[in-house]
Amino acid sequence: MSSTYSNRQFDLARTQLVDLLRSKGISDQHVLDALNSIPRHHFVQEVFQHRAYEDSALPIACQQTISQPYTVAFMTQLLQIRRGDKVLEIGTGSGYQACILAQMGARVFTIERHFDLLETARSRFEELGYNIASKVGDGSVGWSQFAPYRGIIVTAGAPDVPQSLLRQLDDGGRMVIPVGDQASQNMIIVERQGEDFAHSKSAGFKFVPLLGKEGWRS
Numbered sequence: 001m002s003s004t005y006s007n008r009q010f011d012l013a014r015t016q017l018v019d020l021l022r023s024k025g026i027s028d029q030h031v032l033d034a035l036n037s038i039p040r041h042h043f044v045q046e047v048f049q050h051r052a053y054e055d056s057a058l059p060i061a062c063q064q065t066i067s068q069p070y071t072v073a074f075m076t077q078l079l080q081i082r083r084g085d086k087v088l089e090i091g092t093g094s095g096y097q098a099c100i101l102a103q104m105g106a107r108v109f110t111i112e113r114h115f116d117l118l119e120t121a122r123s124r125f126e127e128l129g130y131n132i133a134s135k136v137g138d139g140s141v142g143w144s145q146f147a148p149y150r151g152i153i154v155t156a157g158a159p160d161v162p163q164s165l166l167r168q169l170d171d172g173g174r175m176v177i178p179v180g181d182q183a184s185q186n187m188i189i190v191e192r193q194g195e196d197f198a199h200s201k202s203a204g205f206k207f208v209p210l211l212g213k214e215g216w217r218s
C-alpha cells in the first residue's frame, strides 16, 4: 500500500484491522465502530500512510508515537465511557485517541506537552469536525479547571499514578494509566467510589514516558 492508495483501499484495510482487533479480544462494539470510523492514515506522516492499518505503533513528530491500535482499543474499552461523559486524555500525540473518544460521544479534553504536536492534532480535529478542548502543558497534573472527569486516560507511561489525576476523577469514574519503569508498564485501572480508589491491573505494555512534575523528570 502506498500513499497513493485510494480511500476505498484505506477503508478496506481499516475494516480488516477492526476484524483483527475483534479476534484479539476487543469485544465492545462501540469501540470497534469508532476505530472503523476514524481514518488513522490522516494521523501519520505521509511516509507511513501505507502502514496506518497495521496493528503497530508508528513514529510521529517530536520523537513520539501514535499508539498501536490494539492498545488504543484496549484502553478505550477499559474506560467504559458513555455518550456525554467528560473525559480527560493526557498525551494528545497525533490526536487519534482523542478522536476515537469524541466519536464515541465523549466530551474530550486533551493535553500535550509538545506545542508542534498539539498544533497538528488541532488541525486534524477541525478537518474531521470534532469539537475537542485541548491545551499545551504538563498533563501529569491534570486540568483542574474542568474537573471532575468521568474518565481519565493517560497515553504515556508513568512511574506512579499522579495524585492530581486521582483528585480530578469523578465519583464513580475510571482512570486507565500505564504504570511501571521506562522499559515496560502494567495497565492500571483506578475506579473511584467516594474516597475509595480501587486499583486493578492487566498485562504489560511499552509506552513513551510521561514527563512532568508528577511523571518522570525530563
Ligand code: SAM
Pocket: 064, 065, 066, 067, 090, 091, 092, 093, 094, 095, 096, 097, 098, 111, 112, 113, 114, 117, 137, 138, 139, 140, 155, 156, 207, 208, 209, 210, 211, 212, 215
Ligand atoms: N494518544 C496519542 C495518539 O493518539 O496519538 C499517543 C500518545 S504518545 C504514545 C504519548 C504522548 O504523551 C506524547 O505525545 C508525549 O509528548 C506526551 N506526553 C508525555 N508526557 C506528557 C505530559 N506530562 N503532559 C502531556 N503530554 C505528555
